[in-house]
Amino acid sequence: MAKTKVAQINDSLYDFKNKDEYAFKIEKGLNEDIVKEISKQKNEPSWMLEIRLKALQIYNKLSLPVWGPDLSELDMNNIATYVKPNTDIKSNWKDVPQNIKQTFEKLGIPQAEHKYLAGVGAQYDSEIVYHSIKEDLQKLGVIYTDIDSAIKQYPNLVKQYFSKCVPLSDHKFVALHYAVFSGGSFVYVPKGVKLEKPLQSYFRLNSPDSGQFEHTLIIVEDDASLHFIEGCSAPKYSKINLHAGCVELFVKDNAYLRYSTIENWSKNMLNLNTKKAIIEKNAQVDWVSGSFGSKISMLYPLSVLKGDNSRTEYTGISFAGQGQNLDTGFKVIHIGKNTSSVVNARSISKSGGIATYRSLVSVLPTATNAKSSVSCDGLMLDDISRSDTIPLNNIENNDVVFSHEAKVGKISESAIFYLMSRGLSEDDARALIVRGFANPISKELPMEYAVEMNRLINLELKGGIG
């Protein structure tokens, strides 16, 4: 039988480059002058500059993590941390410069906005270039804007929440993030307001030798509900790009937030992202996450189940191909009574890719009658790829129902034979099995993204479009 073709992924849909044009690109490196310059470019209030400078000090003190993928190839002296695109923020696609507009059209963003979204934010390099929200939502008091505008227009709200969920000193790349952050979305959903359609922010990094450090801050007040989608991609360059975003989510009593991510960074990206939710009484946060791209990813969303009866679910998949090391997972801290967490994680590795599921379940003494169920499955498509699960469980009271299940396996040759005996080619048979494996996750994604994920899987397996 012919060996399965496992060539390089054809990223043509994402891998188109615009000329590296910008209004301003900061010199490469990281020091106090650079941080001050970013703040000056943004015309920020002084309290924000103080946060940045404090973060820089922390960054300089902290060392790289001693676990996980090797990050030694990251040299901040080769990264420009701020690239201001050739436009300011627009609320009509007509006004967005042609080449940037075309980028987002190719990615399907305006089309999706038209079809099924309640609002859209689009970031190009370091700044949001487009933001809009449906008028009726504005009237209800929903705020959906870029973080820079929020700092100026809603300083009290931002001050109250910014960096209060993810502290500056959380880890080295959070400190880096706070020192140079730029762009990202701010969402405020007032009490009792339930959004039927999702909001979506899309992050595109076009500039080579640069980093993207967007900050997403979402507050969902009591009894409110929101589905937020983020997407990200970049064209491939030969040198390292860096993404160190930060997501802070505040979900109040009885509120619901669904946070969906599909990440397809190019294979020269180091994706060192931080996401965290603080979940109050009777509230729920569901994370849905698809990780396909990047050279190295370290991403472990954290749910803090602070309020009694709060719940969280994490549904995630990662697909590590040649040269990729995707170290992803989920963390949950049970604090309140009767809290529950459910994890369903899957990973696929092929052509030497490494997919690691790393998790932490922490149940504090206060979290009586907590429930936690973790299930993670790894599928290796060949003998040179790796799939690992590294769970860490820290259960500090006896009144807990906890289950953990981990499986790592390969596609069975007898299954391939069975499918081929019905007329499917070997490639089709493998793709069918992989799609089936991913199905419990892809069906949780927004429909367009589920279709997109199946397309990505087929591409990954076939090594190109026919």
Place this chain on the structure above:
Amino acid sequence: MEKLLEVKNIYASTNQKTILKGLSLTINKGETHVILGPNGAGKTTLGNVILNNPAYTLDKGKITFDGHDLKNLTTDEIAKLGVFMSFQLPAEIAGISTFNFIKTAKSKQQKNVNVFELKEELNNLAKQLQIKQEMLSRDLNLGFSGGEKKKNEILQLLALNPKLAILDETDSGLDVDAIKVVSKGINLYKNNNNAVLIITHNAKILENLKVDKVHILIDGKIVHSGDAKLVKEIEKNGFSAYKEGK
């Protein structure tokens, strides 16, 4: 009579062990053949070698199907020529519904599969095979009972309508009622332009089928062939006479 399958003096091995040792067999269109043999005789190997399962090697001899030498063809190419095998232990595939799987397989035969027509056809077939309709939306074979799996194989046989159906131990582990349903399915499939090869070690399934030829397979070789009467004889006396006779 038109020859459909010709197996000529084949030697085949798996895991470096020779299993088939000079097996020959010719099946014409319109015929139903039965291969009976004890455990370990090479029954399952035969179907796998015809479909060129990479886990098996054809060391010697030749297999021709409908005028094509199968030697250098892949399993899917052979399937597309019109060979179907009902598996003794069909694989369980998570995340793909039985319906979607059959639709995919069907789309390899014809360009435009009409989903509504197919749905109706499968619902109809399911009824005749006493399969619960909800089985079509369940993941392929996942958590199916032994009987459901076998019926699902027959459902696929009828939906894909191949030229040759190889039924590998389709009756094993089935109760009397399920065996009746399965043989009903085989009768539904059978006509003058196709052929059936039933591989089994027990004869119950044959009671409701019209059998043209019966072969006794012992130690990788067909040691005796005859008509349907041979089935009764084996039922009565077992294989020992043929084992000693070789």
